[in-house]
Amino acid sequence: MVSSVHAVLATGSGIVIIRSCDDVITGRHWLAREYVWFLIPYMIYDSYAMYLCDWCRTRDQNRGPSLTLRSFLSRNRLMITHHAVILFVLVPVAQLKQQHTLLYKVNGILTLATFFCCRILLFPFMYWSYGRQQGLSLLQVPFSIPFYCNIANAFLVAPQLYWFCLLCRKAVRLFDTPQAKKDG
Helix, strand or coil, rough: CHHHHHHHHHHHHHHHHHCCCCCCCCCHHHHHHHHHHHHHHHHHHHHHHHHHHHHHHHHHCCHHHHHHHHHHHHHHHHHHHHHHHHHHHHHHHHHCCCCCCCCHHHHHHHHEEEEHHHCCCCHHHHHHHHHHHHHHCCCCCHHHHHHHHHHHHHHHHHHHHHHHHHHHHHHHHHCCCHHHHHHC
16 A cells, blocks of 8 residues: 555656656756655665565564575565665765766666666567467567457556656756757
8 A cells, every 4th residue: 555655656746747847857846856755764664564574474484584684685686776776876866966977877877778678678578478488479479469468568558658758858868968069
């Protein structure tokens, strides 16, 4: 329930911020600054909740707390990294207005790459995996699954493509130098 509320608030905040700012690079919205105060406790809570779920699932194995923590960190490396980067990199960068720094630009490139891999390439990967299981080529898969599956995937990937285009535009503006603007 808490994660669902966070997802709704994050999505709603993103929509409000994007629709309110004329320029997503230099524009500022009070909600972007204030949302951080909801994001920080949520990331801490979510990490702890994941640990508790893992502990409850493995408590019958009679392991000590340090082994349980080590096991949790090992099995959830990506999610813990996601939470840590948000807490220790994104939040400080957003609050310190360091958009001109190398860290901000590297973070932008990593965001673009991970968004593309995890939210866009996920769909062709699902089709490829299904095709591999069924002995079909990637191009045969859309014709061998129910039509409603293709429609559902189209509705799911469409907003991802839209957001990816927005991220790409922002990246282009981020790396567009003043000299290139003068020459253009």
